[in-house]
């Protein structure tokens with residue numbers, strides 16, 4: 021590929037997409053193992069009202085207030101789900117359904133009611149993001165990677181996504197042992213004095229941070245796909261937690277890169293002039309990976325059920 | 329009876345000295361909904377005892393253990409472990425939950441499960457060293473499972489899983505062992521192996537509390553019994569408490585006279 | 595009623611019928627603990643809508659025929675449903691993961707196809723975005739008619755299948771034993787969910803249609819413990835939300851229909867959750883507190899009677915508030931009397947359960963039930979005559 025075109029136009033979105041996929045897939049492993057996969061779905065829906073509220077409060081589209089707003093909305097959603105589940109004695113799936121549809125509806129309504137025409141904040145954007153527009157105009161070629169002036173012009177999403185990925189890795193690394201323990205055997209974990217409640221909440225907050233950072237760049241659809249598909253596929257590949265997490269990271273990276281490339285160049289190979297949505301394509305590829313794992317993964321069968 | 333710190337801090341009247349008592353429960357009430365699952369239970373587990381908690385299904389045996397350990401919240405009551413609040417004594421307790429509470433499909437090997445027993449030694453980030461592994465393998469060997477270290481936990485039979493959980497408890501090297509139905513669904517050989525391990529623990533001066541269902545083996549295995557059916561029915565050394573009248577009180581009409589006679593005679 | 599115009603009235607009626615059908619259908623899903631399967635179904639309509647559009651355009655149509663789009667959405671939703679079933683049966687993945695996979699992947703594929711359409715129509719708005727959030731703006735009369743008829747049809751189907759569905763939802767094993775094929779009942783349930791989704795797509799939008807299937811039954815659950823009544827109440831809530839939401843949205847065209855319907859339903863849910871008489875949160879909280887106080891008082895009285903210390907501060911506070919102990923912890927006259935009564939009751943119960951032939955009822959004594967509610971005065975007197983002083987404890 022020619023650097024003069026690739027570096028400014030494709031490298032940043034490719035990197036951002038990959039980092040986003042990795043950051044979401046990592047906590048996704050534990051969400052899937054805890055049968056909380058759809059918390060990821062719920063989080064990605066409630067990010068929208070959070071961002072809208074932050075925008076209405078500050079009047080600007082700026083990063084950190086929106087991150088805070090979205091994180092707050094995710095936390096609110098999780099608390100609402102817990103309250104409905106416990107106080108109302110409602111099954112978790114239904115409680116989730118109540119909360120995320122309501123918050124999403126509220127977000128859409130707020131958005132339509134407020135004057136956001138001047139800024140690019142709309143539902144479509146929220147759903148499929150805008151990966152392709154994250155270009156690096158200051159770059160002239162591979163050399164620009166070493167040029168501080170050009171580097172300063174990188175899309176801000178890139179360093180932000182990288183920072184969040186580091187944060188997510190840090191959290192998982194630090195709490196690996198209690199997370200694994202409390203997911204496997206919660207009663208035993210409590211008997212050891214592990215605060216399983218706050219730990220679970222922390223996991224959700226970390227997932228929400230990943231979702232929020234990814235959301236702005238790539239839209240909520242990849243977020244859901246990356247929370248669930250790579251970890252689910254990885255679960256079918258191995259019976260060891262650390263290997264599962266490694267596989268999930270590999271799958272997430274693979275889906276992001278090949279999805280982006282397919283979206284950008286696939287139509288050209290087929291003779292069409294227009295690229296298709298990279299976010300959608302990444303989600304689609306992650307689904308294909310999962311389908312392959314479900315057909316051929318060595319640990320695909322449930323226990324007590326012969327593979328086949 | 330002398331004074332105890334715990335009561336002083338609560339500002340209450342003089343209370344018993346519990347500092348030698350591995351597990352003391354006072355006035356424990358737990359409710360899942362509108363009526364108590366266990367009501368106002370007092371329990372004192374003497375040091376070095378091997379105690380069976382007995383009662384029919386739904387009597388609240390698991391609830392009692394879980395609430396004592398703080399695994400589920402209690403409505404009222406106090407729990408002390410060696411005279412202290414439980415939070416400061418976690419290191420001295422090992423707990424084996426009833427089988428169903430575990431996610432068997434979790435991607436983890438047998439050896440990793442046993443290593444979980446070393447959680448308090450390893451902490452958050454401590455590396456698992458060869459010595460830890462050796463320790464875990466030794467615990468597996470004690471329950472006769474050394475050949476299964478690398479299996480996924482779900483790929484074992486029920487009895488084998490039960491042994492692994494006992495190995496995990498052994499790895500905790502605790503002073504007080506709380507086991508919820510360790511003999512449920514295991515064959516005679518496994519039951520014997522488990523009993524041997526538990527008796528060895530007792531001989532080392534540790535204290536063992538088991539939720540137990542098989543009335544016929546109580547006198548063989550245990551030194552003390554605790555009869556529970558929502559309330560404490562009776563508690564004490566087997567010879568004194570394990571009587572027809574008490575069993576009748578615990579089980580109500582569920583045991584036939586003949587059954588009780590046979591058990592009491594054994 | 596304010597003047598809505600013919601189209602708008604049709605839409606409101608359609609949305610009301612749809613809401614009714616969705617509420618009832620959703621009840622079965624909810625009772626089967628599979629509420630979120632509907633989320634997978636609704637999201638997986640998107641590729642079908644887009645493909646149907648592409649097919650219709652490539653055959654020379656303008657691609658916006660509602661019936662065509664509905665057919666496409668039904669097909670791909672069915673494919674999504676099959677995929678969820680296949681993943682849960684054939685792999686070790688739990689249903690929630692399977693749902694998440696299907697909804698995100700199908701939706702992603704749908705978005706890819708939408709961008710293909712954008713390129714095809716080269717700037718011309720395909721108008722498919724309306725299917726994401728639902729809209730009533732600029733709806734054709736035939737569309738309104740289709741939705742009203744569709745809502746009525748789904749409702750008729752629900753009414754037809756209700757008995758089988760209720761029995762299966764309530765007790766699948768019993769249903770099997772009386773010859774109901776539960777597999778087929780589940781299939782019928784999913785078929786209904788699919789129908790609700792497809793009919794509601796245009797007005798509620800695919801992201802929020804699940805709300806119509808989930809919110810009404812969850813709200814209704816607070817009002818009744820019987821499956822049949824829950825279904826009826828859920829139908830009512832769904833119908834009201836649908837009709838009111840559609841009317842509001844028509845009278846203020848800037849507001850998208852789906853979100854309004856959802857928020858109306860949520861308002862009803864929130865009221866139900868808080869204030870329903872038996873299962874409501876406020877009632878439950880009051881019950882819990884009074885129950886806790888009863889437990890503490892009883893325990894405190896027993897401790898007083900036996901001369902044991904009262905361990906907990908809360909118990910002492912409650913005893914004191916009830917005038918049973920003085921500030922220094924010594925029992926008052928009333929306290930002594932009540933404590934004696936509590937201890938006597940306790941010993942009667944002990945006698946009762948230690949004696950043969952009283953059955954399991956006595957054995958399950960929970961510590962709170964007054965003995966007078968179980969035994970007659972004569973029986974109690976007989977027990978009292980046998981109680982040895984000192985008792986068993």
Ligand SMILES: Nc1ncnc2c1ncn2[C@@H]1O[C@H](COP(=O)(O)OP(=O)(O)OP(=O)(O)O)[C@@H](O)[C@H]1O
Pocket residue numbers: 360361365383384385386387388389390391392
């Ligand atoms: N999570 C829960 N929610 C509601 N009720 C519960 C819960 N767990 C237990 N119960 C109820 O509390 C009572 C005591 O249950 P528990 O599990 O302690 O009994 P058990 O003595 O251990 O019985 P088993 O011998 O069957 O193990 C039972 O009536 C049970 O139905």
Ligand SMILES: [Mg+2]
Pocket residue numbers: 389390391426508
């Ligand atoms: Mg139990």
